[in-house]
Amino acid sequence: MDVFVWGAADTERAVRVLQALRRFDVLDGPLGSADLFGIRDGVLVEMRHSDPGGLLVRFTDGRRPGQSEIVARAFLWLITRGDSVEEAMLVDPGAEPLRFRDGRIQRLAPENSERCSDD
Numbered sequence: 403m404d405v406f407v408w409g410a411a412d413t414e415r416a417v418r419v420l421q422a423l424r425r426f427d428v429l430d431g432p433l434g435s436a437d438l439f440g441i442r443d444g445v446l447v448e449m450r451h452s453d454p455g456g457l458l459v460r461f462t463d464g465r466r467p468g469q470s471e472i473v474a475r476a477f478l479w480l481i482t483r484g485d486s487v488e489e490a491m492l493v494d495p496g497a498e499p500l501r502f503r504d505g506r507i508q509r510l511a512p513e514n515s516e517r518c519s520d521d
Contacts, residue, residue: 403461403474403494410486411457413438413449419480420447445473471497482507 407416420426420442429439438449444465452458459477461470471494478492482502490502491510499510 403470403492403497405459405461405474405478405481405490405492406452406456407459407481407487407490408456409488411455413451413457415486416449416457416459416477416481419477422480423476443469443473445470447473475500478502478507 417426417428417438417440420440424442426440426442426447429441436448436450440447440449441464444463446462446464448460448462450458459474461474461477463470474492474494478490478500481487482490487502492500493510500507501510502508
């Protein structure tokens with residue numbers, strides 16, 4: 403499950419948000435293309451800067467299936483409090499996409515009424 407954040411998006415702020423309610427353990431140093439790796443509630447969290455001027459935060463299930471969706475939704479809700487985030491999106495092939503814009507989190511509906519496929 404991925405959360406894209408634009409505006410005042412940096413890894414330090416994202417780490418503070420992840421630590422706000424529960425323990426978030428940062429693994430030592432970057433790995434591959436990621437700027438930071440960590441674990442929260444058994445979910446692997448990967449952060450990397452995303453062009454143009456955004457931050458990608460990827461949540462991957464660890465011990466319990468479905469836990470990444472809970473952590474990602476909580477992160478989206480917390481990171482969008484205040485005025486520093488202009489826009490954010492939560493996306494995953496198996497979940498309903500959400501978008502934060504103009505101070506509100508809303509469901510992201512397809513642009514047309516036809517079912518979208520990856521074919």
